[in-house]
Amino acid sequence: MAGKPVQKARGYDAVVIGTGLGGSTLAYRLAQRGMHVLVLEKGDVLQLHPHQLGEPVGINIKSFPALAAKEMDPHGLNVVGGQTKFYGAAMYRMRENDFLAIPHEAGVSPAWPVTYDDLEPYYCEAERIYRVHGASEGDPTEPPRSFPFPHPPLPHTPLVASLVNRLRQSGTPVSSLPRALDYGPGGKCVLCSTCDAYYCQLDAKMDAETAALRPALASGYVELMTRARCLRILTSEDGTKATGVLVERDGEQRLLHADVVALCAGVGRSAHLLLESRTAKHPHGIGNSSQCVGLYYGGHTAGMLFPMLSFTKKLPEMHTKTFAINAYYNGAPDWPYPLGVIQAVGQMPFWDRDVVAWWKRYAARLVGERSIFCLYMTEALPTKESGFQVSEGRIVGMRPPVENTETFEKLRLLAIDIFRRAGYQAVAPRHRALYHPTGTVVFGTDPRFSVLDRNCKVHDIDRLFVVDASVLPSAGAVNTGLTIAALALKVGDAIARVKYSESNKFVSSLP
Numbered sequence: 001m002a003g004k005p006v007q008k009a010r011g012y013d014a015v016v017i018g019t020g021l022g023g024s025t026l027a028y029r030l031a032q033r034g035m036h037v038l039v040l041e042k043g044d045v046l047q048l049h050p051h052q053l054g055e056p057v058g059i060n061i062k063s064f065p066a067l068a069a070k071e072m073d074p075h076g077l078n079v080v081g082g083q084t085k086f087y088g089a090a091m092y093r094m095r096e097n098d099f100l101a102i103p104h105e106a107g108v109s110p111a112w113p114v115t116y117d118d119l120e121p122y123y124c125e126a127e128r129i130y131r132v133h134g135a136s137e138g139d140p141t142e143p144p145r146s147f148p149f150p151h152p153p154l155p156h157t158p159l160v161a162s163l164v165n166r167l168r169q170s171g172t173p174v175s176s177l178p179r180a181l182d183y184g185p186g187g188k189c190v191l192c193s194t195c196d197a198y199y200c201q202l203d204a205k206m207d208a209e210t211a212a213l214r215p216a217l218a219s220g221y222v223e224l225m226t227r228a229r230c231l232r233i234l235t236s237e238d239g240t241k242a243t244g245v246l247v248e249r250d251g252e253q254r255l256l257h258a259d260v261v262a263l264c265a266g267v268g269r270s271a272h273l274l275l276e277s278r279t280a281k282h283p284h285g286i287g288n289s290s291q292c293v294g295l296y297y298g299g300h301t302a303g304m305l306f307p308m309l310s311f312t313k314k315l316p317e318m319h320t321k322t323f324a325i326n327a328y329y330n331g332a333p334d335w336p337y338p339l340g341v342i343q344a345v346g347q348m349p350f351w352d353r354d355v356v357a358w359w360k361r362y363a364a365r366l367v368g369e370r371s372i373f374c375l376y377m378t379e380a381l382p383t384k385e386s387g388f389q390v391s392e393g394r395i396v397g398m399r400p401p402v403e404n405t406e407t408f409e410k411l412r413l414l415a416i417d418i419f420r421r422a423g424y425q426a427v428a429p430r431h432r433a434l435y436h437p438t439g440t441v442v443f444g445t446d447p448r449f450s451v452l453d454r455n456c457k458v459h460d461i462d463r464l465f466v467v468d469a470s471v472l473p474s475a476g477a478v479n480t481g482l483t484i485a486a487l488a489l490k491v492g493d494a495i496a497r498v499k500y501s502e503s504n505k506f507v508s509s510l511p
């Protein structure tokens with residue numbers, strides 16, 4: 001460890017590490033519960049250079065699947081709001097089956113320690129906080145809900161509307177894609193063409209910073225420290241509870257004490273911090289007595305699909321991310337295993353990026369500019385072997401989850417067929433990538449196979465919680481963001497119960 005701690009700050013009720021979906025939503029909840037919270041973020045508030053103002057600002061889509069492994073890479077995505085500053089804002093509830101042990105072609109997707117019903121009230125709140133626009137119609141997998149979507153679905157642009165109509169007429173159920181945007185009366189969203197994988201300069205994308213962290217800061221209960229990298233989590237001498245964190249900021253190290261520590265640094269990074277925080281009492285890293293930290297890495301195997309609307313004319317710039325097809329989520333008449341989802345993505349010039357080999361770029365552009373970019377996604381399974389690869393005590397890489405390769409190919413063919421039946425040629429290159437990574441600090445009921453209990457508290461350490469994408473035991477096949485936010489609200493209540501265990505009184509400072 002470099003240097004010596006120079007400052008010991010006053011204690012907080014809780015310190016939250018990371019401002020992604022997990023960290024920002026948790027800070028929001030803790031503020032609602034009247035707790036004094038310090039939020040640490042390694043990165044800074046995203047600021048544009050003057051020459052970028054008015055220009056779409058995106059990230060290289062080749063980096064999506066690699067983000068998880070980027071803790072070891074100084075160029076990882078460190079910014080207030082985490083990945084959501086660039087996300088596509090598709091905010092789905094996981095389906096009821098996703099919480100159960102489900103057989104797949106290549107193994108079993110594990111059961112969760114909570115059920116859909118346990119999370120349902122938190123999904124309702126998360127949808128309200130993130131202003132999710134959607135509708136249940138047309139989605140055979142839509143789980144029961146105690147409240148309708150807080151906002152109506154986004155309108156389709158005319159070209160997308162005619163595609164959706166033709167799909168429906170040819171017998172395919174199509175649903176609206178639930179999206180977290182500040183759209184509608186008084187809203188800032190103008191449904192532009194550069195949303196998915198881009199930064200919203202209008203602050204209309206309901207990312208973690210805009211939707212959750214800013215209201216939390218405005219409550220007066222929460223402080224944000226940017227450019228503050230947590231180096232390790234501190235534990236009591238007897239090793240039974242967390243007591244604070246060691247932080248580096250502007251070259252100085254500080255010890256910060258708090259009653260509760262909540263780790264929300266993202267897939268790979270939260271696990272890495274637990275390992276880095278090893279002590280004599282926890283020689284393999286804290287929370288790692290089961291040696292599960294860094295493992296059960298899962299996610300989605302994703303492929304690209306391009307239904308072509310024209311062979312001659314380029315499509316105009318438009319917002320396309322408004323529809324999804326979940327008809328094959330749980331399988332097909334001739335396929336016994338869950339298949340996954342097909343959903344629209346935003347317009348993005350993927351052919352300009354190094355995701356496409358230079359000699360394929362001309363053809364990729366020709367197709368890309370004339371079609372509606374869609375993804376199809378199948379669950380990639382977490383196992384005891386997937387996740388950190390360690391050599392001589394150092395993390396040297398990430399072993400990928402187990403892919404359901406035949407299922408994925410089946411979904412690719414079904415997706416092409418769906419569009420053909422509606423009268424469109426569809427191109428679906430045999431390229432696959434890992435999206436929406438999960439795991440590495442999973443929650444569960446059995447301490448032998450999980451790091452956290454069902455409240456996301458580290459099994460053998462009190463006052464230490466983890467909540468971000470890394471706690472999810474599996475990824476299902478829908479986008480995982482809303483589930484991270486819902487869990488963060490639930491974990492916030494568990495933390496508040498620790499704080500108020502004597503008085504059992506919650507206060508509310510936010511709507």
Ligand SMILES: Cc1cc2nc3c(=O)[nH]c(=O)nc-3n(C[C@H](O)[C@H](O)[C@H](O)COP(=O)(O)OP(=O)(O)OC[C@H]3O[C@@H](n4cnc5c(N)ncnc54)[C@H](O)[C@@H]3O)c2cc1C
Binds near residue numbers: 266
């Ligand atoms: C381009 C793109 C599009 C996406 N689209 C969607 C979508 O439409 N729907 C969906 O559900 N999901 C989508 N995702 C995935 C989704 O954004 C992530 O799963 C989710 O945001 C992860 O949240 P998280 O809480 O795990 O934290 P992260 O977003 O990973 O944030 C963790 C934060 O912790 C900070 N941090 C890390 N280490 C430290 C440290 N040591 N000290 C202090 N701070 C630290 C990081 O800087 C970061 O800000 C997309 C992702 C990308 C990249």
Ligand code: SF4
Binds near residue numbers: 194196204
């Ligand atoms: S579609 Fe709306 S939320 Fe997305 S970038 Fe454009 S203005 Fe922002």
